Amino acid sequence: MNTADGVWNRALDYDADLVMAGDVALRDVVTLHGSVMNGGLTDALQSYESDEEFPLDRVIAGYEYLGFAEVAALIASARPRVTEAASDPDACEELELTLDPQYDLEDEDLTRALRLRLEAAPGDFAPV
Numbered sequence: 001m002n003t004a005d006g007v008w009n010r011a012l013d014y015d016a017d018l019v020m021a022g023d024v025a026l027r028d029v030v031t032l033h034g035s036v037m038n039g040g041l042t043d044a045l046q047s048y049e050s051d052e053e054f055p056l057d058r059v060i061a062g063y064e065y066l067g068f069a070e071v072a073a074l075i076a077s078a079r080p081r082v083t084e085a086a087s088d089p090d091a092c093e094e095l096e097l098t099l100d101p102q103y104d105l106e107d108e109d110l111t112r113a114l115r116l117r118l119e120a121a122p123g124d125f126a127p128v
Contacts, residue, residue: 004115006125006128022117022124025062025108027043032059032075033110040100045075045082064115 001009010016011027018024031054035044048056056079063072078099085091118125 001128003128004111004118007118007125008111008114010126010128018126020124020126021065023126025065028054028059028062029066029068030110033105033107036100037101037103037107039097041075041078041103042082042099044098045079046086046092049079049083063092063095066110066117067092068109068113071103071105072097103117 007026007028011023011030018027032048035047048054048059060072060075063075082095085095
């Protein structure tokens with residue numbers, strides 16, 4: 001197993017106590033990304049709006065850290081709209097139709113970003 005795979009696997013181990021900035025950012029992003037892949041961006045933002053373990057401000061910072069500034073901006077701008085529409089099913093459906101397609105990251109994009117971050121700042125991750 002290479003270093004990137006080890007870091008990725010550690011991010012998915014929710015029993016692992018992560019303290020390094022890179023590890024925390026990766027786990028935050030992978031967690032929200034998985035939710036987006038399962039139910040769309042609107043649903044993921046509704047689910048994580050009040051999450052204490054994965055606060056959206058930190059998740060947004062994680063996307064920025066991994067080089068996804070446009071996705072971070074999308075999440076930040078969508079967040080208040082999703083909160084506002086939460087009690088209106090029609091508004092939620094409209095947001096799903098407009099916001100969800102704008103999130104175009106794939107797992108491979110995250111893997112590539114991790115490899116680049118590991119090369120640029122290996123000290124941001126705990127040793128594997």
